Amino acid sequence: MVEKPALSKSEMEIARLLWEIGPATVREIHEEVCKSRQADFATIQTFLRRIESKGYATSKLKGRTRIYSAKTRPRTVIRETVDDLIERLFGGETMPLVKHLIEERGIEASEINELRELVDRLERNNNQGAGNDS
Amino acid sequence: MVEKPALSKSEMEIARLLWEIGPATVREIHEEVCKSRQADFATIQTFLRRIESKGYATSKLKGRTRIYSAKTRPRTVIRETVDDLIERLFGGETMPLVKHLIEERGIEASEINELRELVDRLERNNNQGAGNDS
DNA sequence: AGTCTATCCGTACACTTGTAAGTATGTCAA
């Protein structure tokens, strides 16, 4: 597997929307982006092209419009991005980031139980010795 | 407070070391970096200079050598960086990242309790904030 | 005193990134 160049921040945002709304045209992504901020059509177009040329998406023409589809799963991109961040900003330690998220960003009450379950599950897995993951 | 330009990934790594080992010379940071990877002295020097010019550090000459000191607290940089990442990669949702960290990066057994305490504390705080029931 | 060495500062340079203008071309309404 050839090493893909990493996505830039802006490209990531676009890639996320592509995962979110599935195969889409530039216009659809553009409209989605515009819900939260102003953006030029051509700029979004450029990002999609770059995302494709970096190997994270494919596209094909359907008549006159090009349809972009994500090629790499979110998981993969998230893993690489987060690993890198943790390496650089936390020296490779995961917990400080977890703490930061829990303490500094609002976690809603409804999510606390989910969190607790996660921790429980984690503990069971750990106890079962080197658990595998899918 | 004037908006500082964000630190780049590489600059972040250097800034972290600066927080970690406190006021330091280029040489000291360079040596620290070299523990984990090859790096050119002048490159580290450039990063420190840029970190300073972006307003995240100060420096003063002590005889022949320049001593760099962090000026912005880690918390601040971490908050801005993480907020941005969550916005772009998770559409502003915190939980998916928390889940990712817990599920995909090894959390050691010894840290699970710490995690559980965090969750408990979070819950207590939440209950106090929103009108209590009991 | 002269040479070596570490460090400073300035400069460079290709590559990436964010942002978009310009131009060509296909589509639909009048």
Added chain:
DNA sequence: TTGACATACTTACAAGTGTACGGATAGACT
């Protein structure tokens, strides 16, 4: 059929980034 759009593709360009060379200079060493 012609003009107005929409969309594609090409090209641009300044700023940021990673990486480092080269000259100046102050201390250390011979």
